[in-house]
Amino acid sequence: MATESENLESLVNRRYEHGFVTEIETETLPPGLNEGVVRAISARKNEPEWLLEWRLQAYRQWLEMEEPEWAHLHYPKIEYDEISYFSAPKSDDDRPKSLDEVDPKLLETYDKLGIPLHERARLAGVAVDAVFDSVSVATTFKEKLSDAGVIFCSFSEAVIEHPELVRKYLGTVVPRRDNYFAALNSAVFSDGSFVYIPKGVRCPMELSTYFRINAANTGQFERTLIIAEEGSHVSYLEGCTAPMRDENQLHAAIVELIALDDAEIKYSTVQNWYPGDENGVGGIYNFVTKRGDCRGANSKISWTQVETGSAITWKYPSCLLRGANSVGEFYSVAVTNNMQQADTGTKMIHIGPNTRSTIVSKGISAGKAQQSYRGLVRVMPQAHGARNHTQCDSLLIGKDCGAHTFPYMEIKNPSAKIEHEATTSKISANQLFYCRQRGISEEDAVNMIVNGFCKEVFKELPMEFAVEAQALLNVSLEGAVG
Amino acid sequence: MKRCTTDELQAIVGRMPTTRDEDWKYTDLTRARDISSRWLTMGDGTPSSVLDEEIQRITESVEASWLVVANGEIRNLATVSGVTVDKLDEAPAGHHALAELNAALLKEGLRIVVEGTIDKPIGILVIDGTEDTSVSQAYIEVALANHSTASVIEYHASLGDADQYANTVVSLVVGDGATANHVRVQNRARNHVQTGRTDISVGKDANFRSAGFDLGGGLIRNDIVINISNAGADVSFDGLYLAGEGQHIDNHTRVDHRVGPAISKQEYRGILNGKCRCIWNGKAIVHEGADGTDADQANHNLLLSDKAEIDAKPELEIYTDDVKCSHGTTVGQLDETSLFYLRSRGLDREHATQILTHAFAAGIVARAPVEAAKEEITRLMEARLARMIQTDDNFSS
Numbered sequence A: 001m002a003t004e005s006e007n008l009e010s011l012v013n014r015r016y017e018h019g020f021v022t023e024i025e026t027e028t029l030p031p032g033l034n035e036g037v038v039r040a041i042s043a044r045k046n047e048p049e050w051l052l053e054w055r056l057q058a059y060r061q062w063l064e065m066e067e068p069e070w071a072h073l074h075y076p077k078i079e080y081d082e083i084s085y086f087s088a089p090k091s092d093d094d095r096p097k098s099l100d101e102v103d104p105k106l107l108e109t110y111d112k113l114g115i116p117l118h119e120r121a122r123l124a125g126v127a128v129d130a131v132f133d134s135v136s137v138a139t140t141f142k143e144k145l146s147d148a149g150v151i152f153c154s155f156s157e158a159v160i161e162h163p164e165l166v167r168k169y170l171g172t173v174v175p176r177r178d179n180y181f182a183a184l185n186s187a188v189f190s191d192g193s194f195v196y197i198p199k200g201v202r203c204p205m206e207l208s209t210y211f212r213i214n215a216a217n218t219g220q221f222e223r224t225l226i227i228a229e230e231g232s233h234v235s236y237l238e239g240c241t242a243p244m245r246d247e248n249q250l251h252a253a254i255v256e257l258i259a260l261d262d263a264e265i266k267y268s269t270v271q272n273w274y275p276g277d278e279n280g281v282g283g284i285y286n287f288v289t290k291r292g293d294c295r296g297a298n299s300k301i302s303w304t305q306v307e308t309g310s311a312i313t314w315k316y317p318s319c320l321l322r323g324a325n326s327v328g329e330f331y332s333v334a335v336t337n338n339m340q341q342a343d344t345g346t347k348m349i350h351i352g353p354n355t356r357s358t359i360v361s362k363g364i365s366a367g368k369a370q371q372s373y374r375g376l377v378r379v380m381p382q383a384h385g386a387r388n389h390t391q392c393d394s395l396l397i398g399k400d401c402g403a404h405t406f407p408y409m410e411i412k413n414p415s416a417k418i419e420h421e422a423t424t425s426k427i428s429a430n431q432l433f434y435c436r437q438r439g440i441s442e443e444d445a446v447n448m449i450v451n452g453f454c455k456e457v458f459k460e461l462p463m464e465f466a467v468e469a470q471a472l473l474n475v476s477l478e479g480a481v482g
Numbered sequence B: 001m002k003r004c005t006t007d008e009l010q011a012i013v014g015r016m017p018t019t020r021d022e023d024w025k026y027t028d029l030t031r032a033r034d035i036s037s038r039w040l041t042m043g044d045g046t047p048s049s050v051l052d053e054e055i056q057r058i059t060e061s062v063e064a065s066w067l068v069v070a071n072g073e074i075r076n077l078a079t080v081s082g083v084t085v086d087k088l089d090e091a092p093a094g095h096h097a098l099a100e101l102n103a104a105l106l107k108e109g110l111r112i113v114v115e116g117t118i119d120k121p122i123g124i125l126v127i128d129g130t131e132d133t134s135v136s137q138a139y140i141e142v143a144l145a146n147h148s149t150a151s152v153i154e155y156h157a158s159l160g161d162a163d164q165y166a167n168t169v170v171s172l173v174v175g176d177g178a179t180a181n182h183v184r185v186q187n188r189a190r191n192h193v194q195t196g197r198t199d200i201s202v203g204k205d206a207n208f209r210s211a212g213f214d215l216g217g218g219l220i221r222n223d224i225v226i227n228i229s230n231a232g233a234d235v236s237f238d239g240l241y242l243a244g245e246g247q248h249i250d251n252h253t254r255v256d257h258r259v260g261p262a263i264s265k266q267e268y269r270g271i272l273n274g275k276c277r278c279i280w281n282g283k284a285i286v287h288e289g290a291d292g293t294d295a296d297q298a299n300h301n302l303l304l305s306d307k308a309e310i311d312a313k314p315e316l317e318i319y320t321d322d323v324k325c326s327h328g329t330t331v332g333q334l335d336e337t338s339l340f341y342l343r344s345r346g347l348d349r350e351h352a353t354q355i356l357t358h359a360f361a362a363g364i365v366a367r368a369p370v371e372a373a374k375e376e377i378t379r380l381m382e383a384r385l386a387r388m389i390q391t392d393d394n395f396s397s
Helices: A002-012 A035-044 A049-064 A104-112 A117-124 A142-147 A155-161 A163-169 A180-188 A429-436 A442-458 A463-473 B006-014 B030-042 B051-061 B097-105 B336-344 B349-367 B371-390
Strands: A026-028 A087-089 A127-132 A135-139 A151-154 A193-197 A207-212 A223-228 A233-241 A249-251 A254-259 A264-272 A284-294 A300-307 A312-315 A318-321 A327-336 A341-344 A347-350 A356-366 A370-379 A387-397 A402-411 A417-426 B065-070 B083-088 B109-114 B122-129 B134-144 B149-159 B164-174 B179-187 B193-202 B207-214 B219-228 B234-243 B247-257 B262-272 B276-286 B293-303 B308-318 B323-332
Touching: A035 A049, A035 A180, A049 A163, A049 A180, A142 A151, A151 A155, A155 A163, A155 A193, A155 A223, A163 A193, A163 A223, A180 A254, A180 A284, A193 A233, A223 A233, A223 A264, A254 A264, A254 A300, A264 A284, A284 A300, A284 A327, A300 A312, A300 A442, A318 A327, A318 A356, A327 A341, A327 A370, A327 A442, A347 A356, A356 A370, A356 A402, A356 A442, A370 A387, A370 A417, A387 A402, A387 A442, A387 B308, A402 A417, A402 B323, A417 B308, A429 A442, B006 B030, B006 B097, B030 B134, B030 B164, B030 B193, B051 B065, B051 B122, B051 B149, B051 B371, B065 B109, B097 B134, B097 B164, B097 B193, B109 B122, B122 B134, B122 B164, B134 B149, B134 B179, B149 B164, B149 B193, B149 B371, B164 B179, B164 B207, B179 B193, B179 B219, B179 B371, B193 B207, B207 B219, B207 B247, B207 B349, B207 B371, B219 B234, B219 B262, B234 B247, B234 B276, B234 B349, B234 B371, B247 B262, B247 B293, B262 B276, B262 B308, B262 B349, B276 B293, B276 B323, B293 B308, B293 B349, B308 B323, B336 B349, B349 B371
Parallel strands: A127 A207, A193 A223, A207 A233, A223 A254, A233 A264, A249 A284, A254 A284, A264 A300, A284 A312, A284 A318, A300 A327, A312 A341, A318 A347, A327 A356, A341 A370, A347 A370, A356 A387, A370 A402, A387 A417, B065 B122, B109 B134, B122 B149, B134 B164, B149 B179, B164 B193, B179 B207, B193 B219, B207 B234, B219 B247, B234 B262, B247 B276, B262 B293, B276 B308, B293 B323
Antiparallel strands: A026 A087, A127 A135, A151 A193, A402 B308, A417 B323, B083 B109
16 A cells, blocks of 8 residues: 555655656757648658648648637647757668667667666567657567568658558548648658558557657657558557656647457557646647547447646547447546646547447546546437447546536437436545545545546556556645645 | 617627537527518518417416516516516616527516515416517516515417517526526427527525426527525526427526535436437536535436437536536437337337336426426426327337
């Protein structure tokens, strides 16, 4: 017990430990966005003509769009012309073939982050495609994966090596003009991960990417595309940390998942971007479009997320349940503290017959943070036998925080069975008293209650992530005690 | 009594909310706008020849002291001891287009002030019946003095085949320690449009009980806004909507908890059969400092036809931590096992469906806080359910 909950008191006032800047020479485009920048990014990556054209169309569409204002978020207007849209570690020409060739300074960075790439990867059996700023510099366990026929590489590499796959699937789940940030990403996306699991293959290991924002004033625009062919299975882990910095950094990523017949994709995220300090200075703006397409019959896509970081989070991992009997899941724990703001949730669009979805969302709000759950469950007229269960609970810690829920349910088929439950409460005096009278300290008690509150979601996480998540959760729940 | 020029009125009509407004996402007021624009160029038509008959029928069906607003004009002012009733020449200037329209076009408003304990319910019948296209406004203020008790029945009805759009604004003030029991029955004709907004302010340690029944109408939008700015308020309100035959019924509720401790509970139930669309949007806002708030929302829907649609949105906005808030929403069908059980006892599908839907709705009627209105509500509800089920193809076998 003591070990588990030494956390709270010490972690409450803990500084963000991943806050440092690695000084590596980076080649960065000057701030500002225009067609020239889009062309430069594309040329820098030796992209084929069709992709440049695709980016340019996205850019032109973005120009015509307006930044959304409906979210329950308040932040100063983003000056898109003050952001630099590309930054890559130098010496890109001779990219490292193995870890030995990786810039030792980079490896040092990972060490500081507590991710000794080689060791961790081998011990945990996890392949890590580490994105350092905008270009992937190290990829491990490629051989083992390629034996299984799995393609796991950086997005830029996939564009060169597997253009037919990229071209076939890119933008089919999140269209270019899906939303303002998706259009921006489509125009200037820097890099990201690409995963292709062939027919009938169960990916031999969990795939993982660590993202890291490094250079100042550089927006990160990752793009991830995961394709699970018929009967395949993959579990993908995404986690991120960012250095401490006083300027808000824009992060607008896109994740597209495609599950064909009988395929299953499990996508887990631990998000720990720099949240800004106690006064709300600095921190990452995290505007992410994540969507999975259950294209095939009996396919399944499961999103699990633990969101503890970012100054502002705007994120709705969604599932399009197209295939008959397809399944969508969303498990989320979101923690906001100090001045953090989060507007997050999910969309489950039931299109095919007998589709099922489950939503479990746990929000914890402390300090002066504002958190919203925004969700949509839509049952289309042809989606016979759709089933949804939604559970969304909020825990409030402190007088000045807020927790809000905006769930939309649009049901157009009479055979649908839809349930939605939500509760909001604080840690009850009775619960605390019960623990205290059994000799458990107040800190331990609060910790225990919070962990219990999130258990349903944690059990969905892969083992190694669950440990990290639990530790993260205990960080800086200021005001929880007392 | 038009207070604005026709151009000004057309401008107000032009400002009516559209589906681009988040609060009106699912309800398109184009029909109301069209009727209003057309009517502005035509003016009032001939009152329906059966209007008086219908008024008599309704006022005799429920034992109450009736006040009648017919085609926007006040018909009779009953004298009840402890109750002061006044005609108002104008309504306060509204802060949104529908209230503006109400204030601009209002013929006569009604103010009811209650002191002491009134046993006999006060009935307010808002009825419209014309041979031609019509637009009517009703503005009603009800104030319960501190520590008073009263029951109020709002009954909305309409007659005629011509296009009608009725817009009502109701303000209900429940004084400190007062108890208000309120029932709203809406049984307008199937092709008529109604928008109605009710603002309720609840005093210290006051009680407010309410139930709304939407049994008719074509396009109906109800906005209920409850303001709790005093400690100890106890609020509970329910709603029942039965829809089919192209109906569109939208219930938006909003409870502002500004001070705690206070309780608010709401339960809305809907039965949808045939082509129709219903919306329930419940919002509870717990403001900073409203500690000890207990807010609960429930919405349950029976979807019986593949042409029916329900859009439900239970919202909570909470800005303090000492609260207990919850909401539950379900959408489902009649339980096949229950249907089978009844059919195994020799009932046909239609009859079995009627029994089960009746049971689903009856809870809301049973809880209606004004005893005198229950019989009429039950009669209307049963007739409506029977018609909904008979006219649907699903049950013709």
